[in-house]
Amino acid sequence: MVLLAFVAMSVATVLALRSFTLDRLDQQVREGLSFAVGRDAFDGHGGEGPGGGEPPPGMDAGTPAPRIGTLMAVIGDDGTVRSSGYTRADGTVVSLTADQIALLRSSVPTDRAPTTVDFGGELGAFRVAAAEDDGALIVAGNSEADVTATTTALTIILLAVSAVTLLIAVIGLSFFVRRSLRPLDRVADVAQRVSTLSLSAGDVEIPDRVATADTDRATEVGRVGSSLNDLLGHVQSSLAARHHSEEQLRRFIADASHELRTPLASIRGYAQLSLGEAGPMTPTQARSFDRIESEAQRMASLVDDLLLLARLDAGQSLRREEVELTLLAVDAVSDAQAADATHEWRLDVSDDLISVTGDDNRLRQVVANLLRNASTHTPAGTTVTLSLAREGNDAILRVSDTGPGIDPAVVGRLFERFARGDDSRNRDAGSTGLGLSIAQAITEAHGGTISVDSAPGRTVFEVRLPAERA
Structure with a gap:
């Protein structure tokens, strides 16, 4: 200008x-x-x-x-x-x-x-x-x-004077603008540092605040800085309240799950005892005791899953030992074949053994949950393939099936707790809706990721874990 x-x-x-x-x-x-x-x-x-x-x-x-x-x-x-x-x-x-x-x-x-x-x-x-x-x-x-x-002399004089004046103006304005915007730069630095914080879970602390010198409400920048401090205070209060609520809920679920295990075991025991006696029993009584035992077992499984999730959410440490994923995959497919002969089970692994560091029992639970998920939500005759391969520094475990696929509206919340995909996949047996959330929690506790890619005729769950060096 x-x-x-x-x-x-x-x-x-x-x-x-x-x-x-x-x-x-x-x-x-x-x-x-x-x-x-x-x-x-x-x-x-x-x-x-x-x-x-x-x-x-x-x-x-x-x-x-x-x-x-x-x-x-x-x-x-x-x-x-x-x-x-x-x-x-x-x-x-x-x-x-x-x-x-x-x-x-x-x-x-x-x-x-x-x-x-x-x-x-x-x-x-x-x-x-x-x-x-x-x-x-x-x-x-x-x-x-x-x-x-x-006119030539005047033109030269004006050019020279204008150039010198413009240079002085640019230098002066640059210095003035930079000096005037320093408080805004400091406010922006605070906002930038806060934006890098992980605020999604856990006990969140936001220590950064705009300095008092940059919160003078008599200036525009001061009002921005003061408003940012107020906003950060409200955000931290909300996050603290959320964390407190989560902790209370987690403790309640853990305590309730722990307390429910004993009465459920008693119910199952009495049901088995009644069924095991040779005394006379009407068909209705026999059926009732059988259902009591079955539902008590299902409730016990649900309680165990909730207790496991609560402990994982609380940061329970897992065992850290070498786990042979190749042997684990072989055992998982064998178990699935024995449990469900209506599906075609396949195994695709390389000749090289692939190992990771983690908890063997929990990793077996991840694979078992994925295979059971495929068995539960696909019709009989579906081919389910468990493959294992190494890609760079990661071990990639995939469970794919040729079933009808998952509704795209469900895929985004598939790993949420009590999520169901029954709208698009057949359901032959009961499901708690916790299997995939448990698989995700265990995978992330091992420093890995789990994802799903689904289309009609092809659904793939992929687990990626840090592999040990060959």
């Missing part, structure tokens, strides 16, 4: 000065023409005739020398040049050539209005006016060299 202002100012100044100097020059041209018309054309205007050296006839030697840069010519009505000449910078007067006379006759009107004629070469541009007097054409003019020199 400063540069544009300088350009506009400079252009306006140069144009105004050129217009003013041209007006002055035109005034001088008209005065010179009036003077020439009122007296003999070369009275006071020395000239060098074609023969050179002597002034033309009629020249009064006592008159003052003509002004440098002036031009004068007298042309008869028959086209003959009575006298002509222009004054050089050294004061000598040189006659005009025939071409220059012809240019004057064709270009200059006789209404005394000044016009520009460019002779080129040594003469350059002239402001020239002409008038008729006693059958003769009298022409007077002044060179535009002074006007051009003045």
Whole structure:
């Protein structure tokens, strides 16, 4: 904006000065023409005739020398040049050539209005006016060299001054703006550090706050800093309340699950005891005791799953030992084949043994949950493949099936607790909806990730774990 202002100012100044100097020059041209018309054309205007050296006839030697840069010519009505000449910078007067006379006759009107004629070469541009007097054409003019020199010099001066002023303005404004924005930079630094914090889970502490010097509500930046501090305080309070609620819920689930294990075991024991006796029992009683035992077993499994999730959420440490994933995969497929012969089970592993560091029992639970998930939610005859491979520093375990796939609306929440995918997959047996969330919790506790990719006819669960070096 400063540069544009300088350009506009400079252009306006140069144009105004050129217009003013041209007006002055035109005034001088008209005065010179009036003077020439009122007296003999070369009275006071020395000239060098074609023969050179002597002034033309009629020249009064006592008159003052003509002004440098002036031009004068007298042309008869028959086209003959009575006298002509222009004054050089050294004061000598040189006659005009025939071409220059012809240019004057064709270009200059006789209404005394000044016009520009460019002779080129040594003469350059002239402001020239002409008038008729006693059958003769009298022409007077002044060179535009002074006007051009003045405007050129002013242009150079304005460019130099504008450049220096612009440089000073840029440096000054940069310093001023940077200094003014330093508090905002500090506020932005606080916001940037807070944005890198993990606020999704756990006991979250936000220690960063905007300094007191940058929270003056009398300034715009101060209001931003103060508002950011208030926002961070509200966020930390909300996160603390959320963590407290989660801790209470986690303790409740863990305590309740632990306390429920004993009465559930008692219920199962009494049901088995009643069924094991040889005493008379009606079919309804027998069926009732059988269902009591079955549901008690299902509740015990659910309680165990909830207790495991609560312990994993609380950060329970897992065993850290070498686990052979290849042997684990072989055992898992064998167990699945024995438990469900209605599906086709396949194993795809490399010849090399792949090992990870972790808890063998928990990793077996991950694989078992994925295979059981495929068995439960796909129809009989579905092919389920467990594959194991190494990719870089990771061990990749995939469970794929050829079932109907998972509803895209369910995929995003598939690993949530008590999530069900029954809308798109067949359901032949009961499911707690905790198997995949347990698999995810155990995988993440081992520093790995679990994901799913599903389409009709192909569903793949992928578990990626840090592998030990071969």
